[in-house]
Amino acid sequence: MAASGLAAPTRTEVLQLYRSLLRVARQFCDYNIREYTKRRTIDAFRDNKNLTDPSQLSAAFSDGKAQLEVAKRQAVVYSLYAPKVKSIMDIKPS
Amino acid sequence: MASKLLLQTLTRRQPTTIIRRFSTAAAVATPPDYEDPSGITMKGVKISGRPLYLDMQATSPVDPRVLDSMLPYYLSRYGNPHSRTHLYGWESENAVETARAQVAALIGASPKEIIFTSGATESNNISVKGVMHFYKDKKRHVITTQTEHKCVLDSCRHLQQEGFEVTYLPVESDGLIDLDRLRKEIRPDTGLVSVMAVNNEIGVVQPMEEIGIGALYMRRRPRIRVEPQMNGGGQERGIRSGTVPTPLVVGMGAACELAMKEMEYDERRIKSLQDRLLNGIREKIDGVVVNGSMERRYVGNLNLSFAYVEGESLLMGLKEVAVSSGSACTSASLEPSYVLRALGVDEDMAHTSIRFGIGRFTTEEEVDKAVELTVKQVVKLRDMSPLYEMVKEGIDIKQIQWAQH
Numbered sequence: 001m002a003a004s005g006l007a008a009p010t011r012t013e014v015l016q017l018y019r020s021l022l023r024v025a026r027q028f029c030d031y032n033i034r035e036y037t038k039r040r041t042i043d044a045f046r047d048n049k050n051l052t053d054p055s056q057l058s059a060a061f062s063d064g065k066a067q068l069e070v071a072k073r074q075a076v077v078y079s080l081y082a083p084k085v086k087s088i089m090d091i092k093p094s
Numbered sequence: 095m096a097s098k099l100l101l102q103t104l105t106r107r108q109p110t111t112i113i114r115r116f117s118t119a120a121a122v123a124t125p126p127d128y129e130d131p132s133g134i135t136m137k138g139v140k141i142s143g144r145p146l147y148l149d150m151q152a153t154s155p156v157d158p159r160v161l162d163s164m165l166p167y168y169l170s171r172y173g174n175p176h177s178r179t180h181l182y183g184w185e186s187e188n189a190v191e192t193a194r195a196q197v198a199a200l201i202g203a204s205p206k207e208i209i210f211t212s213g214a215t216e217s218n219n220i221s222v223k224g225v226m227h228f229y230k231d232k233k234r235h236v237i238t239t240q241t242e243h244k245c246v247l248d249s250c251r252h253l254q255q256e257g258f259e260v261t262y263l264p265v266e267s268d269g270l271i272d273l274d275r276l277r278k279e280i281r282p283d284t285g286l287v288s289v290m291a292v293n294n295e296i297g298v299v300q301p302m303e304e305i306g307i308g309a310l311y312m313r314r315r316p317r318i319r320v321e322p323q324m325n326g327g328g329q330e331r332g333i334r335s336g337t338v339p340t341p342l343v344v345g346m347g348a349a350c351e352l353a354m355k356e357m358e359y360d361e362r363r364i365k366s367l368q369d370r371l372l373n374g375i376r377e378k379i380d381g382v383v384v385n386g387s388m389e390r391r392y393v394g395n396l397n398l399s400f401a402y403v404e405g406e407s408l409l410m411g412l413k414e415v416a417v418s419s420g421s422a423c424t425s426a427s428l429e430p431s432y433v434l435r436a437l438g439v440d441e442d443m444a445h446t447s448i449r450f451g452i453g454r455f456t457t458e459e460e461v462d463k464a465v466e467l468t469v470k471q472v473v474k475l476r477d478m479s480p481l482y483e484m485v486k487e488g489i490d491i492k493q494i495q496w497a498q499h
């Protein structure tokens with residue numbers, strides 16, 4: 001559909017998107033959202049590793065880019081209301 | 095002094111300084127009196143961090159993608175979806191109709207069959223009381239089960255006071271109803287059979303998403319009609335008057351669309367976490383009983399009872415894990431849950447039941463930590479328990495005649 005008009009992303013572009021998603025995942029102050037964003041990114045890219053059809057590739061790529069924008073906005077929102085006390089999962093035993 | 099501070103700030107020019115100043119401002123705006131950086135003190139309990147959350151059948155965190163879809167409707171798009179005379183109303187109406195289509199798509203219904211309500215309590219009141227009131231001339235009988243949520247049970251009680259008859263079907267020890275028995279109870283004047291898809295305490299039967307706002311699905315062919323429980327502006331085709339809250343409905347639509355995309359992935363993951371939790375606990379301790387069928391169970395729920403420990407002490411020792419208990423521990427009564435009672439669970443086992451709720455954002459590390467803390471507490475309590483000593487020595491404690499005082 002809409003994707004067919006788009007050129008398939010290059011390998012560099014895909015890798016760049018992957019790294020950007022992992023970077024923004026680390027910015028979530030919430031333990032669960034941070035871990036989920038990381039895990040979901042890794043699993044989604046792994047699932048799509050063997051895509052070759054250009055229209056499927058560009059659809060997956062533009063979906064990933066849209067997710068990145070959501071994650072960037074939400075990492076900011078979460079940081080604005082972060083509780084002072086961290087999750088016990090984020091407290092390293094000393 | 096102020097100028098010196100300003101000078102320092104200017105000369106340092108580190109981005110971290112700016113971030114810190116922002117967070118200080120936020121903390122001043124909402125001072126949470128029970129929190130300080132060393133931990134949280136509430137209800138006489140001090141914990142070093144926020145507990146890991148395993149109470150997903152009480153409520154679950156909003157997905158950031160869902161929140162992202164809602165925020166515009168809290169900020170600039172605040173119109174009343176029923177306003178006909180301006181852009182604000184039109185854009186909200188569009189958003190509500192998109193959400194209606196998203197909810198309908200998830201459950202395979204037509205958008206016209208979706209009624210937005212405030213949640214399950216309201217939906218069930220409309221279904222139970224609304225249907226029976228509408229058909230009261232011909233239909234006088236309702237069938238439901240003993241393990242329904244209170245909002246169904248109490249709606250049925252209300253009908254009984256009005257002269258309707260209600261059959262409360264018992265459940266088997268696995269929490270499931272016997273279909274033959276149900277068939278036998280149906281009469282020509284039975285107007286409604288109300289049975290929940292997923293039990294909120296013991297998780298038996300089919301999976302469904304739990305969300306904070308609700309929707310009601312009403313079949314159109316053959317058409318079901320109800321008497322409204324809310325009268326007013328005639329919104330939602332007159333079935334549920336009251337302004338539809340655009341942000342919440344938009345969020346529910348987004349959550350349904352996401353659920354459709356993520357259901358398979360989530361279910362696979364959550365199933366593996368359910369196994370990890372159960373196996374982790376069973377590997378280390380005996381006397382652990384699963385309440386409710388394990389075969390027909392929603393993967394995000396595990397309701398366990400621990401033999402030879404005392405319920406309240408168990409929960410008190412688990413302050414770092416947010417879970418729910420089978421006994422409604424009000425200070426006055428230690429009444430065990432009516433759902434567990436309907437399954438025939440022993441009173442002492444019902445008291446030690448813990449409901450673990452696993453969700454999309456639960457991690458393996460959290461499950462491992464929950465296992466570790468639960469096992470530690472159970473072992474500690476059993477080590478102090480003379481009952482457990484006797485059981486280990488082979489004494490059947492059910493046969494003991496306790497002295498009466």
Ligand SMILES: Cc1ncc(COP(=O)(O)O)c(C=O)c1O
Nearest residue numbers: 152213214215216243245294306
């Ligand atoms: C099975 C079930 N029914 C009804 C309700 C009541 O829902 P609400 O509080 O949204 O009206 C709940 C609440 O958690 C529930 O678990």
